[in-house]
Amino acid sequence: MALSTLSSNELIQILIDGGLTMTEGEAQKFRENEVDGETVHLGLTDSMLDHLFKGSRTSFNK
Secondary structure, eight states, rough: OOOGOOOEEEEHHHHHHHOOOEEEEEEEHHHHHOHHHHHHOOOOHHHHHHHHTTTOOOBBOO
Protein backbone atom coordinates (compact mmCIF):
# COMPACT_ATOMS: atom_id res chain seq x y z
CA MET A 1 0.00 0.00 0.00
CA ALA A 2 1.39 3.40 -0.98
CA LEU A 3 1.94 5.98 1.75
CA SER A 4 -0.13 8.58 -0.07
CA THR A 5 -3.23 6.34 0.01
CA LEU A 6 -3.29 5.76 3.79
CA SER A 7 -6.22 7.11 5.79
CA SER A 8 -5.61 8.89 9.10
CA ASN A 9 -6.51 5.76 11.04
CA GLU A 10 -4.22 3.56 8.93
CA LEU A 11 -1.37 6.05 9.37
CA ILE A 12 -1.92 6.18 13.14
CA GLN A 13 -1.80 2.39 13.34
CA ILE A 14 1.39 2.18 11.29
CA LEU A 15 3.05 4.80 13.50
CA ILE A 16 2.03 2.93 16.66
CA ASP A 17 3.15 -0.40 15.18
CA GLY A 18 6.46 1.29 14.35
CA GLY A 19 7.01 2.24 17.98
CA LEU A 20 5.45 5.69 18.35
CA THR A 21 3.73 6.23 21.68
CA MET A 22 0.54 8.17 20.93
CA THR A 23 -2.32 9.05 23.25
CA GLU A 24 -5.91 8.87 22.07
CA GLY A 25 -5.98 12.69 22.23
CA GLU A 26 -3.00 12.91 19.89
CA ALA A 27 -4.58 10.38 17.55
CA GLN A 28 -7.76 12.46 17.58
CA LYS A 29 -5.73 15.52 16.52
CA PHE A 30 -4.49 13.53 13.51
CA ARG A 31 -8.09 12.74 12.60
CA GLU A 32 -9.43 16.26 13.23
CA ASN A 33 -6.61 17.83 11.20
CA GLU A 34 -6.96 15.19 8.48
CA VAL A 35 -3.33 14.10 8.75
CA ASP A 36 -3.22 11.12 6.42
CA GLY A 37 -0.70 9.40 4.20
CA GLU A 38 -0.95 12.08 1.55
CA THR A 39 -0.16 14.78 4.12
CA VAL A 40 2.93 12.88 5.27
CA HIS A 41 3.94 12.12 1.68
CA LEU A 42 3.79 15.83 0.82
CA GLY A 43 5.74 16.68 3.98
CA LEU A 44 4.82 17.60 7.52
CA THR A 45 6.50 20.80 8.65
CA ASP A 46 7.99 21.40 12.08
CA SER A 47 5.15 23.77 12.91
CA MET A 48 2.56 21.14 11.92
CA LEU A 49 4.21 18.56 14.17
CA ASP A 50 4.44 21.11 16.99
CA HIS A 51 0.69 21.75 16.68
CA LEU A 52 -0.13 18.03 16.74
CA PHE A 53 2.15 17.13 19.64
CA LYS A 54 2.36 20.37 21.66
CA GLY A 55 2.91 19.56 25.31
CA SER A 56 2.93 15.82 24.70
CA ARG A 57 5.37 13.17 25.72
CA THR A 58 5.20 11.44 22.37
CA SER A 59 8.29 9.41 21.62
CA PHE A 60 9.54 6.52 19.56
CA ASN A 61 10.21 3.34 21.50
CA LYS A 62 13.70 1.99 20.97
